[in-house]
Amino acid sequence: MAAVPELFTGYGAKSAEKWTNLEKFQFKPKTFEEFDVDIKIDFCGICGSDLHTLSGGWGGTLYPSVVGHEIVGKVARVGAKVTSLNVGDIVGVGANAWSCGDCRYCKKDLEQYCPNLIETYNFTYSDGTRSWGGYADYVRVNERFVFPVPKSLDPAVVGPLFCAGLTVFSPLIRNNVTKGSRVGIIGIGGLGHLAIQFSVALGAEVSAISHSSRKKEDALKMGVTNFVTLDTLPEHKRSLDLIVCTSFSKEMPLAEYLKLLDVGGTLVYVGIPEADLPSLPPTLMIGTNAALRGSNTGSKKEVLQMLDLVEKHDIKPWVELLPMSECSEAVQKQLRGEARYRYVLKNDGTFD
Structure with a gap:
């Protein structure tokens, strides 16, 4: 697999006034650390949270804003202390990207309630770097929040499971x-x-x-x-x-x-x-x-339980695939309530 670039490229909103006009630009990901995983993105679902963030409807949006937290792709690089994943693995990422790992919540399989939780996008790490979402070529996430996709599941439709x-x-x-x-x-x-x-x-x-x-x-x-x-x-x-x-x-x-x-x-x-x-x-x-x-998302333990249920009962998100280059049109379709019931953006080579 090709070397991970220093700057990632994504589609994002530059302001609340033009939030449906998602422009392609480069951005600097968080500092790569020993428990981090870089993922080359193949698919990313469009979540309602994406629209609330892009539009500034929830307040606190950091512009420019690249959203997306129903991510599926291939592991491109792993940190020195990553033990559960290997380059080339097909994995998923949901709404969270980092937690401390040491507080009582993290230790009780409640990491989504860690007081220092960093979500996949629109958050700032302690060193001042940003978290950026999956309408992009790559995403960088802590190993704890990267989940192997079972071989029996279709990578093109599985993304919405990791958030929705x-x-x-x-x-x-x-x-x-x-x-x-x-x-x-x-x-x-x-x-x-x-x-x-x-x-x-x-x-x-x-x-x-x-x-x-x-x-x-x-x-x-x-x-x-x-x-x-x-x-x-x-x-x-x-x-x-x-x-x-x-x-x-x-x-x-x-x-x-x-x-x-x-x-x-x-x-x-x-x-x-x-x-x-x-x-x-x-x-x-x-x-x-x-x-x-x-209730706020879920834990890694619950992700594994969920995937087991999905495999046993052949549960599938109802999705429509759209090219990532058409993400502006896709979020407008989502805004109009046209999804039945999830749009998934496919990396269509526009980052190559």
């Missing part, structure tokens, strides 16, 4: 979803369509919850038992043990969603709106011992 997949798999596992569990998934999109497939594979009775019936046919193909729209919410009170909310909507009937939970049920947020959550009367949760929680 892991983000919904973690709360399912942490809430002990198993045969007989009653699970609701709010939002049938990039995250939701994987949450449905995982829940079905785990043996749950799954309800898809959507603002309209437009995606009902797809949801039934994914294995849902019930399809719930906003106008039928009252008919399903106290019918669910767990709800995973993947929606980024600024306006959602959160109080009505909580009423879907049976006594002791939990609603877990994994989508992050660009606004505060609606206010809630405390009696709404006290009356049914309901819990409202959040």
Whole structure:
């Protein structure tokens, strides 16, 4: 494999005002260290987080901004102390790129909650260098956050598992979803369509919850038992043990969603709106011992569990491949809600 260049090349936004106009430019990756891995990127999924970051909708965007954290490619270089990977391995990278490895969270398979966590893009390392995402030719990541892709899985479609997949798999596992569990998934999109497939594979009775019936046919193909729209919410009170909310909507009937939970049920947020959550009367949760929680991606241990489930049940993200050189058009299609259900950018040789 060719030597890794000193400067990487990617497509990124120069400002919030022109965030859908992704221009190609070179950037300096973080300093290469002994536990680092350089990956030559073949594919990168487009996540909702990419759009929120590029547009500055979540605030704190570091421009110029190269996003992308559903990355699949080949290992091009490994640091002196890397032991789990070899040059040429096909690997995946998700939303996180580095953690300290020494805190109590890292030591308890909760590295995604490390107080010094560095995400794959839009973060700054302690030496002042930046983390840059996967709309690029290469990415540099700590070994702890690089995952071998099983040979049975198609590299072209597996990328969304490492962010969208892991983000919904973690709360399912942490809430002990198993045969007989009653699970609701709010939002049938990039995250939701994987949450449905995982829940079905785990043996749950799954309800898809959507603002309209437009995606009902797809949801039934994914294995849902019930399809719930906003106008039928009252008919399903106290019918669910767990709800995973993947929606980024600024306006959602959160109080009505909580009423879907049976006594002791939990609603877990994994989508992050660009606004505060609606206010809630405390009696709404006290009356049914309901819990409202959040969840941040997942651990390496959970990645391996997820990939095992994917292999056993032949779970596949529903993706459409697009050339990486058309990433500007792709993010605009994503913004318009046209994805069914994930766009994946393919390195089409524009970096060669």
